[in-house]
Amino acid sequence: MNSRTFERFMILLRRELWESNRLFIASPVVLAGLILVAMLWALLQIPEPMKRQAIQQMETYLQGVSPFQVMPVFMAPAIPFVIVLYVCAVIYLVNALYHDRRDSSILFWQSMPVSNLATVLSKVVTVCFLAPLFAALACGVLILFSVTAISVLAASYDSVIAGFWSLLGAGLYSILLVYLTSVLGALWLFPTIGWILLFSAYVKSLPYLWTFGAFILLLFMEDLVFGTQFLANWVESRTSNYNYIVFSVGDFFQRLLSYDMLIGVAFGAVLLVGAVNMRRFAD
Amino acid sequence: MEAIVKASGLTKYYGKFKALDGIDLAIPAGAIIGLIGPNGAGKTTTLKALLGLCNFEGQLSVVDRDPRAARHKLMEDVCFIADVGILPKWMKVWQALEYVAGVHPRFDRVKAEAFLATTEIQRHSRIKALSKGMVTQLHLALVMAIDVRLLVLDEPTLGLDIIYRKEFYDRLLNDYYDGDRTVIISTHQVEEIETLLTHLVFIDRGRTVLDLPMTGIADQFVEVLVRSEDLEEAMKLQPIHTRNLLGKKACLFENRPRSELARFGELHTPGVSDLFVAKLRSQKLREGV
Known part of the structure; x- marks a missing residue:
């Protein structure tokens, strides 16, 4: 990829964020704001002895433990962010290749020297790599707030907890892990992304109904015609969290390069080729 | 003169409906062509075929390319305004400028900004908030700043009041057309563009009825x-x-x-x-x- 192609692709990504800033930027920021207010309120409301007790428990718990082993604690606030991210990603993908056909603005996009492949790729990169970035950063604010609050409280009770800097290091590292987990989650669900985009490029109306209805129908038909549950089992395996929650960068690469992951990405890619072709003569 | 658009036997079916029934065209470079026909004559379908937006049967070459092969390459030499109000409503004016500047190698941003400065369009307005006439002005500002060989306008002034319509064609003729570029204008409001044209093509029920220079x-x-x-x-x-x-x-x-x-x-x-x-x-x- 030469620099000109890269610059052009960057503007396509900016375009996606201009259009979907509410879904991918505003919603995690608002969520972080709400949780932050709740945390502050809790800090003010919890009686002094309880806070002292909590800090002491933490001190005992953390004795002799490297701060990097407590990262799972810091990753917990990511759960609501990941849920919101998934909901927003589905809304985004269903409309990604549908909305501009509905309001005819596709003719404006098609009048520019941008290939359908580049357009579809920009949507995929947005949902797999950019959206998780904003979710992880917003969640990171909460993680950093927690680290600071624990350190300040500990200092005021003369407790010794791991040390501020190593807690901070653990916090920052867990932000990275939240990001990698979200990315891996998106890649793990890559066939879903391909499926939704294929329907988004194809349907003329009722995109949600078609996208999900067709899949449910397929599940049903398989059972009815072949008496098998291959698809259902496959969905079950894809939705089990075990496969994409990572606790280290090493985990990330190991899971990324696993056979199951690559098969899913390849299958999703086939569906994306379908979406690109569907868009060629669409209006 | 060399033909910039060559079509022979252009045929297109929508299901059983024959939208194009063997259109033949040879559009010389540097012409301003009026593609004129009643509603449903096949004007838009013809233009869509030219722009690589639909499949068809027959021979077609636009700027020496088969439009079906690589639309995005074709769009470096060809630009079009498909209808009023097709600019994405969620976009802001500055974003539209930024986007076209980012993706189009032949876009002259200074020119587009200069055009916009003569209008009442604010850079921070959302396209949704602009009037129909202003959206067309914005679209024209973007398109006129792109240096392409062929510009295609499909009913560009539909639904606009007379002031915007007149201004649209005045600008097109005075600020854009230079004798080398080719412009295809499709419309059923013939009177409006009559004085602009160098060539005339009538189509009806998917067929070319007349094709001749104004002279x-x-x-x-x-x-x-x-x-x-x-x-x-x-x-x-x-x-x-x-x-x-x-x-x-x-x-x-x-x-x-x-x-x-x-x-x-x-x-x-x-x-x-x-x-x-x-x-x-x-x-x-x-x-x-």
Whole structure:
């Protein structure tokens, strides 16, 4: 990829964020704001002895433990962010290749020297790599707030907890892990992304109904015609969290390069080729 | 002159409906072509085929390319405004500028900004908040700043008031057209663009009914205001169309020498709209539709 192609692709990504800033930027920021207010309120409301007790428990718990082993604690606030991210990603993908056909603005996009492949790729990169970035950063604010609050409280009770800097290091590292987990989650669900985009490029109306209805129908038909549950089992395996929650960068690469992951990405890619072709003569 | 668009036997079906029925076109570089036809004649389908937006049968080359092969490459040399109000509503004016500047190698941002400065469009406005006329102004500002060889306008002024319509074509002619670029304008409001055009293409029910340079109209067509006593005589020469005008009969002849017709009355070259009606009616009569 030469620099000109890269610059052009960057503007396509900016375009996606201009259009979907509410879904991918505003919603995690608002969520972080709400949780932050709740945390502050809790800090003010919890009686002094309880806070002292909590800090002491933490001190005992953390004795002799490297701060990097407590990262799972810091990753917990990511759960609501990941849920919101998934909901927003589905809304985004269903409309990604549908909305501009509905309001005819596709003719404006098609009048520019941008290939359908580049357009579809920009949507995929947005949902797999950019959206998780904003979710992880917003969640990171909460993680950093927690680290600071624990350190300040500990200092005021003369407790010794791991040390501020190593807690901070653990916090920052867990932000990275939240990001990698979200990315891996998106890649793990890559066939879903391909499926939704294929329907988004194809349907003329009722995109949600078609996208999900067709899949449910397929599940049903398989059972009815072949008496098998291959698809259902496959969905079950894809939705089990075990496969994409990572606790280290090493985990990330190991899971990324696993056979199951690559098969899913390849299958999703086939569906994306379908979406690109569907868009060629669409209006 | 070299043809920038060459089409032969362009055919397109929508299901069983034949939208294009063997269109032939040869559009010379540097022309301003009016693609004129009634609603549903196949204008938009023809343009879509030209722009690589639909599949078709037959031969077609646009700027020496097959439009189906790589639309995004074609769009470096061709630009189009498909209809009013197709700019994405969620976008802001500055974002539209930024986007086109980012993706189009032939976009001159300074030129677009200069054009916008002559309008009341604010850079931070959302396109949704602009009036229909302003959206068209913005689109024109973007498109005129792109240096392409072929510009295609499909009913560009549909739904605009007369002031915006006039301004649109004035700007197009004065600030954009330079004699090298080719412009195709499709419309059914003929009068509006009549004076702009160098070439005329009529299409009806998916077929080319007429294709000639504006200068050829006078050679090929003549309208005579026939005196009532000469009417019978004139009708023998088979005018393609007649209409009542100021108590007389205006008869339109195709390929008849003026010398032969002068004896019936006053001769003049028909306007494009009269010619349009005449050609369409005569075509329908001939086919018994």
